[in-house]
Amino acid sequence: MATQDTPLNDVVRQVTERIRERSQERRALYERRMADQHGRGVHRGELSCGNLAHGFAACGETDKGRLKMMNSANLGIISSYNDMLSAHQPLESFPETIKDAARAMGSTAQFAGGVPAMCDGVTQGQPGMELSLYSREVIAMAAAVGLSHNMFDGAIFLGVCDKIVPGLFISAARFGHLPSTFVPAGPMTSGLPNKEKARIRQLFAEGKVGRDALLEAESESYHGPGTCTFYGTANSNQLMMEIMGLHLPGASFVNPGTALREALTRYAAEQTIRNTEAGGDYRPFYKQVDEKAIVNAMVGLLASGGSTNHTLHLVAMAAAAGLTITWDDFTALSAVVPSMTRIYPNGQADINHFQAAGGMSLLIRELLGAGLIHQDIATVFGSDMSAYTQEPFLEDGKLVWREGPTESHDLDVLRPVSEAFAPTGGLTVLDGNLGRGVIKVSAVEAEHRLVEAPVRIFDDQNQLKAAFESGELDRDVVVVVRFQGPKANGMPELHKLTPFLGVLQDRGFKVALVTDGRMSGASGKVPAAIHMTPEAIDGGPLAKLKEGDVVRLDANRGELSVLIKADELAKRPLADANLDHYHYGLGRELFAGFRHLAMGAEEGAGVFGGFEADDLARQQQQIQEEDA
Structure with a gap:
């Protein structure tokens, strides 16, 4: 097993210490609550x-x-299974496998509850996308309902995609007295090469191929059971779960429908039973996931050029475990964490190519060896991360782990720290007189990272297509799509805009996107300042922009500003927006309360953050009374 060859990187250590210090009261309250719940026990007795x-x-x-x-132990199974979505369809058989494994150990498992799983690939550019981010909160609450029966000694969470894993994590954190294991379904096998898929998408955007050609290409790309193979939010989820020790070693990217996948699912049940009090090696979630585990997730995300959505999700996930992380933590880590992978959209390889090149075992080995992640975190598999440099195999039908590769099998896909694609990570924070936002630079070529151009303003993403087709955007342009934040309409992804902006960039224009909405976890080659906060509907500066204002986006310096005097910007009135069409239809009216309670993007864009304020105040009062 690999060990940490060098001392922990100074910046990684400093960021970890800052998180610990700023979270001290919040974390203490969380740990007290979890210890109290553990003390009350599983009440089926x-x-x-x-x-x-x-x-x-x-x-x-x-x-x-x-x-x-x-x-004996009784496991509660929470699953995001449905048979419409490729990533979740394989989960259908997992509960029976888990139950059978539990019975073989003299224990039991029950299906505690299902949670919704929506696909941003289906809802992209559609009204349903405006429910997407808040499905994270619904998933967390649905899982909580399932586990609230308190019949369980441990929990197994079956989930894969964008909001599902963060939602399940939030619920696992609030049931932190339970040992919890996350079990993935694995990626679908490789289909149409990503470069060809992107080419046909752009040809369709230009009107050079028809819908039949586009549909055929998409169908050849997304063609079977399993997670989509590009490196978006779903596969970023899997990487983070493994590098936090919540998966079994090497479990993230094993294809569904294989004997190895089933063996890993069975072993996950067995290991969760071992981690219960009845199993004799009690490892509750709340003692396992701390600031070190969260920093590991952040580092893994940066090293792999992962999804921008996790600058929202990780903040909300950490908060559920009593930890406060900020975008500045991401920026500080990004300065010392190298870019080690090239997986679409950061390259042409898919997640199966990453797995073949060395996968998680090699990535973790390299990060441990360079002192960039914490080795000393408890995991579902053992006492620290050293076992996660191993890979699972079947030997005569028995699951075993062997040391993984020490060198990459494909340097175009996965590189060691010493030969990284870039010395810094793939995400950074932008700051300026337009607020704060996030940009993913790992897929943006160096010549496109500085854009200074007049703005073209849209209050609805559907307006952009008409402007593109009429030629209004055939120039250097900063496209601003505002009133897309969590309070305005649920913060949809705007990935539908990518082909149009990509065409403009290919025509030789300087192009950038600025929005208080999200982009896909597969954000690509066009520089995009996203998650802008404060959002326009909440008085953010984007609501003061006028057509023709010149905006400067400098990803290298982390700057985003409109080039006008501060006093002029301050005097401008806020633009009005009619948002009624965002608030009704396809169930959107049911989420009015979520929009009302929404916190800012830098706070995770969730709705649960307010519940701690009174709790912390009461804790302080109790401490003062005890001291008196």
């Missing part, structure tokens, strides 16, 4: 006969007998 009978009425006789005895 205290239920009345009628209550308990309801809890196992549908079980078979063997499972009923074990649940009555109270001396």
Whole structure:
């Protein structure tokens, strides 16, 4: 097993310490709450006969007998299965595998509840996308409902994609007294090469091929069960879960429908049972996931050029575990974490090529060896991260782990720290008189990272297509799409705009996007300042821009400003926006409360943040009373 060959990087250590210090009161409250819940125990042992009978009425006789005895572990399964979406369809068979594995160990497992799983690939550019970000909160609450029966000694979370894993993580954190293991479904096998897919998308945007050609290309790309193979939010989720030790080593990118995938799922159930109190090696989530684990996730995200969506999700996920991280933490880490992968849209390879080149075991080996991640974090598999340089294999039908590769099998896809594609990470923060935002630079060529041009303003993404087709955008231009933030309309992804902006860039124009909305986790070659905060509807400076204002976006310096005098900008009135069409239809009216409660992008754009304020105040009062 690999160990940390060099001391922890100074910046990584300093960021970790800053997170620990700023989170001290919040984390203390979280740990107290989790310890209290653990002290109250799993209450199936205290239920009345009628209550308990309801809890196992549908079980078979063997499972009923074990649940009555109270001396073995019972796992709660939370799943995002549905058979419409490729990433989640393989999860259909996982509960039976988990139950069978539990029975073989003299324990039990019950399907505690399902959570919704929506696909941004289906809703991209459609009204349903405006529910996407807040599905994270719905997932967290739905999982909480399932686990609230308190019949369980441990939990297994089955989920893969964009908002699903962050939502499940938030719920796992709030049930942090339970040992919890995350189990992925794996990526689909490789289809149409990404370069060809992108080429046909742009040809369609220019009107040079028809819808039939576009649909054929998309179908050849997204062609079977499993996660989409580009490196977007879904696969970033898997990488982060593994580098935090919440997956089994090497579990992230094994294809579905294989014997190895099933063996890993079975072992995950067995290991979760071992991690329960009944199993003799109690490892609750709240003692496992701390500031070191969160920093590991941030470093892994930066080293791999992962999804910009995690500058929202990781903030919300950390908060659920009583930890406060900021965009400045991402920026500080990005300055010392090298870019080690080239996976589409940062290159032409897909996630299966990354796995073949050395995958997670080599990435973790390199980051450990360079002192860029914490080795000393508890994991679902062992006492630290050293085991995560191993890979799983089947030997005579038995699951074993062997040391992974020490060198990359494809330097065009995965490189060691010493030969990194770039010395810094793939994300950075932009700051200036237009507010603060995030930009993903790993896929943006150096010559496109500085854009200074007049703005063209849109209050709805659907307006851009008409402007593009009429030739209004055939110039150097900074496209501003505003009133797309969490309070305005739920902060949809604007990936639908990418082909149009890409065409303009290919025509030789200087092009950039500025928005208080999101871009896809597969944000690509056009520089995009996203997640701008404060958002326009909340009085943000984007609402003061006028057509023709010159904006300067400098990704190298981390600057984003409109080139007018400060006093002129201050005097300008805020633009009005009619948002009614965003708030009704396809269930959007049901999310009015979420929009009302939404926090800013830098705070994770969630709705749960306010619940701690009163709790912290009460904690301070209690401490003062105890001291007195």
